[in-house]
Amino acid sequence: MVQTSLLFALAAFTGFMEASPIRRFSSGKRGLAFPKNFNGQAGSQYTHAFDGKSSISWMYNWEAVIDGEPIKNVEYVPLLHSNQQWCTEGWTQNVANARSKYDVKYVLSFNEPDQVGGGGSNMAVDEAVAAHKQYIQPLASQGLKIGSPAVTNGNDANKGINYLQQFMAGCSDCQIDFVVAHYYAWANVQDFKNYLTKFHETFNKPVWVTEFGINPGEGDADAFLKEVLPWLDQTEWIQRYAYHMTAPDVDGKTYLVNSAGNGLTAAGQTYASA
Incomplete structure (x- = not known):
């Protein structure tokens, strides 16, 4: 009788497990990159499209101040955009x-100092090194982990990996806990993997990919x-x-929030659940 009861219990448990949805594993890596302002509105409002999504663990907005109220219970990473006074x-x-x-827990250094326009801070390597030492490095003594400047995936002499190599040489006495890459191109998965592997x-440090995306018209983001x-x-x-970016998908930009700003695009749905 005991044996029969045990078999029934196991069968019932197995049926329950098969019928119950299996929660996806969250790596704790996935973040939200959102604009401080978007068309005159606080960009933080769009993070709420990810409310309740366990896949999201952190966020940043290319600054150290958030306008409005973002998604709750998500780690925030401040960023110093450039060495300009503002x-x-x-x-x-x-x-x-x-x-x-x-x-x-972490701080990000300058945004694309190797690029003019497109959000790049356009800083010579020696200027970036000096400003990093003055403004970013002191935060290491407060127990914060420090990231390198984020560079593009450009391949010119003073862009991308080449720029960051020069920065790291000039800042060899700095605490750099992780290096930061950006990647924009066509939807070529192997190229993406190859570039980040080379990076x-x-x-030889942990890598953060704080911006990546598909250029408009060059592939299916989802x-x-x-x-x-x-x-x-x-x-x-x-x-x-962090995929670029958590904002309304205007003009076919392949963003994560729909053009009305009240839900997720197909890519956003995948980013929220995959």
Whole structure:
């Protein structure tokens, strides 16, 4: 009788497991990159399209101040965009304020100093090194982990990996806990993997991919994400990543939020659940 009861119990449990949805594993790497402002509105509002999504663990907005109220219970990573006064003035206090309001463990250095336009900060290597030492490096003594400047995937002499190699040589006495890559191209999965592998092998540090995306008209962002997200999650040296970006998909930009700003695109749905 006991044996028969046990068999019934096991059968019932197995049936329950088969009928119950299996929660996807979250690697803790996936983040939201959202604009501080978008068409005059606080960009943080669009993070709420990911409310309740366990796949999302962190966020950033290319600054150290968030307008509005973003998604809750998600780690925030401040960024110093450039060495211009509007960025550096109040930087230390802004980081302190962010730490009092959000969970802050990491800080990001300059955004695309190797690029003019397109959000790039356009900084000569020696200027970036000096500003990093002045404004970013002191935060290491406060227990924060420090990222390198984020560079493009350009291949010219003073872009991408080549730029960051020069920066790392000039900042050899800095605490750089991880290196930061951006990637924009066509939807070629192997090219994406090859570039990031080269990036890691060049610097031999954990890699954050704080911007990546498909150029408009050069592939299916949803299909691309379905292929690369498992690789990003499973690759040990990829520490964190964020798709560009959490904002309304205007003019075919392949963003994660729909053009009305009230839901997710197909790519956004994949990013939220895959």
